[in-house]
Structure formats: structure tokens, C-alpha cells
Amino acid sequence: xxxxxxxxxxxxxxxxxxxxxxxxxxxxxxxxxxxxxxxxxxxxxxxxxxxxxxxxxxxxxxxxxxxxxxxxxxxxxxxxxxxxxxxxxxxxxxxxxxxxxxxxxxxxxxxxxxxxxxxxxxxxxxxxxxxxxxxxxxxxxxxxxxxxxxxxxxx
Numbered sequence: 001x002x003x004x005x006x007x008x009x010x011x012x013x014x015x016x017x018x019x020x021x022x023x024x025x026x027x028x029x030x031x032x033x034x035x036x037x038x039x040x041x042x043x044x045x046x047x048x049x050x051x052x053x054x055x056x057x058x059x060x061x062x063x064x065x066x067x068x069x070x071x072x073x074x075x076x077x078x079x080x081x082x083x084x085x086x087x088x089x090x091x092x093x094x095x096x097x098x099x100x101x102x103x104x105x106x107x108x109x110x111x112x113x114x115x116x117x118x119x120x121x122x123x124x125x126x127x128x129x130x131x132x133x134x135x136x137x138x139x140x141x142x143x144x145x146x147x148x149x150x151x152x153x154x155x
Contacts, residue, residue: 035145036102039109039138042145043100051095053086062147063139071132071152090119093127097134109145111136115152131155 042061049057059082066078076084100113115132132152139148 035104035109035140039102039104039111039145040100042138042147043097043102043111043113043136046147047095047097050085051092053088053091055082055086058082058085066147067149069149069151071130071154088122090121090128093118093120107140108148109138109140111138114155 045057046061049061059078062078062081064078066076066081068076068078068081070076095115095117098114098116100111103110111134113134115130115134117130119128119130120126121128131154133155135151135153136147137149138145
């Protein structure tokens with residue numbers, strides 16, 4: 001079998017094309033994974049800000065157009081949510097986000113998890129447990145992910 005320069009050049013070109021195709025197929029997966037990791041970090045920061053009742057941290061994590069829906073059907077804008085979450089009428093003893101899933105779709109991320117929490121009411125010391133399913137929608141602008149909406153359903 002004789003191999004000339006033309007055959008060698010064509011085979012090299014074919015291998016290079018396959019390598020570029022393989023890289024193109026894996027790059028979106030890597031990007032999605034990086035975005036999923038970034039969203040996961042924001043979700044955890046949000047959980048910690050809720051526990052700490054930190055208005056500055058909550059404000060930094062939410063869009064100005066936030067729509068925050070409670071399992072009671074009550075819907076709050078950003079200012080109302082932050083005000084109610086940090087008013088001191090209750091404090092979280094625990095907040096767990098169990099079995100989280102994150103799906104990035106373009107500049108949006110759909111986050112779902114099972115919320116289990118316990119709060120203590122400041123007025124009477126009564127402890128209240130909540131068991132919810134949560135849907136969060138995060139939106140990316142530039143390199144920043146922020147919470148755009150949240151909805152809760154009682155379990």
C-alpha cells in the first residue's frame with residue numbers, strides 16, 4: 001500500500017474535523033455544567049440568607065422585578081418579600097433544600113427542591129414546621145444569576 005502526501009493530508013484533515021466536531025459537542029455541556037454550578041451556589045447563598053434573615057444578601061440575590069409566591073397563595077414583590085423575611089417576627093431554626101434539581105435553559109435556570117424547615121415565632125415561641133415543594137426561576141444577565149420568581153406548593 002502506498003500513501004502519498006495527498007492521502008496523508010486528507011486523513012489528517014478528516015481527523016482534525018472529527019476532533020473539532022467532538023469539541024463542539026462537549027463545549028455546551030461544559031458551559032451548562034458551569035452555569036449549573038453557579039446557580040447551585042446562588043441557591044445555597046439564598047438559603048443561608050434566609051436563615052440569617054439578611055436583607056442585604058437577599059436583595060443582592062433577587063431581581064428588582066421578583067415575584068415571590070408562598071404556598072398560601074400570597075404573592076410578594078422584592079421589597080415586601082425582603083421586609084417580611086427579615087422583620088424578626090420569626091426565626092428559622094432549620095431550612096433544608098432536599099433533592100434539588102437545576103436545569104439551565106439559555107439565560108434561565110429552573111430550580112426545584114423539597115423544602116423542609118422549622119421556624120420559631122418571636123411572639124410566643126411556638127415552633128412551626130413547613131414541608132413544601134419549591135420552584136425557583138433564576139435569570140442570567142451578563143455573568144450574574146438572580147432570582148426572578150419563586151413558587152411554593154404545600155406537600
